[in-house]
Amino acid sequence: MVRTRGRQRTADDDGEIPAEIYAATRELMRHKTFAEISVAQILTEAQVSRATFYAYFSSRFAVLRGLLEQAMDDIFQTVSPFLRRSAEDPPEAALERSIAEVTRTWRRHRTVLQAVNHHWPTEPSLQELWLEITGRFIEAGATEIERERETGVMVSTVPSRQLAATLFWGTERVLHIAGLGMDPDLPDEDAAVEPLVALWSGALYGHPH
Numbered sequence: 408m409v410r411t412r413g414r415q416r417t418a419d420d421d422g423e424i425p426a427e428i429y430a431a432t433r434e435l436m437r438h439k440t441f442a443e444i445s446v447a448q449i450l451t452e453a454q455v456s457r458a459t460f461y462a463y464f465s466s467r468f469a470v471l472r473g474l475l476e477q478a479m480d481d482i483f484q485t486v487s488p489f490l491r492r493s494a495e496d497p498p499e500a501a502l503e504r505s506i507a508e509v510t511r512t513w514r515r516h517r518t519v520l521q522a523v524n525h526h527w528p529t530e531p532s533l534q535e536l537w538l539e540i541t542g543r544f545i546e547a548g549a550t551e552i553e554r555e556r557e558t559g560v561m562v563s564t565v566p567s568r569q570l571a572a573t574l575f576w577g578t579e580r581v582l583h584i585a586g587l588g589m590d591p592d593l594p595d596e597d598a599a600v601e602p603l604v605a606l607w608s609g610a611l612y613g614h615p616h
Contacts, residue, residue, distance in 0.1 A: 428460065429474055431453035432453075434452055435452055440525070442525070468533055479540045479544075486505055486508065499608050503600075503604045506604050509578075510599060513596060521586060521587070524583050541575060545575050548571030550567075552570060553567050574606070582599060
């Protein structure tokens with residue numbers, strides 16, 4: 408993060424104030440939970456004034472919303488190339504690549520996603536955004552499930568959106584638990600890849616990986 412020595416940044420310095428506030432918040436989240444972080448701490452880390460902060464963000468949760476959008480855009484861009492496999496590409500191979508890439512990207516944004524997981528049930532503005540974003544992922548998954556059904560390779564008869572929602576939320580929970588590193592069977596996100604592939608493969612194609 409670029410620092411300005413000897414004075415606080417102001418909104419007129421350049422167009423990078425939000426990026427600096429995001430970077431400062433990420434840095435703070437390396438050492439403490441989002442619940443422990445105050446606006447004052449963000450101001451100090453980013454070296455901006457309170458007036459400058461509130462020119463861009465209504466609260467610290469507005470910062471977390473912006474970080475969530477960045478994280479999920481990154482994940483969606485990562486998984487998008489794998490959503491439509493070629494006819495020559497075995498379903499399980501495409502599925503394994505997709506889950507492995509999503510897992511790596513999820514780990515990159517671990518602290519943000521853990522904070523969102525903790526706060527979205529009780530913070531209305533965060534909840535609205537999280538459900539909007541997850542709906543985007545679920546809709547994309549449902550579309551791919553319908554396409555796979557048309558090729559005749561999918562055995563599941565569960566309604567496509569319901570199945571996509573179940574697989575999304577199951578994956579989100581597994582990656583969250585793995586990221587906490589508290590379960591010896593899921594010590595980190597990498598350890599979750601193989602069982603997630605088995606889960607998805609069994610649910611979609613009827614034969615676990």
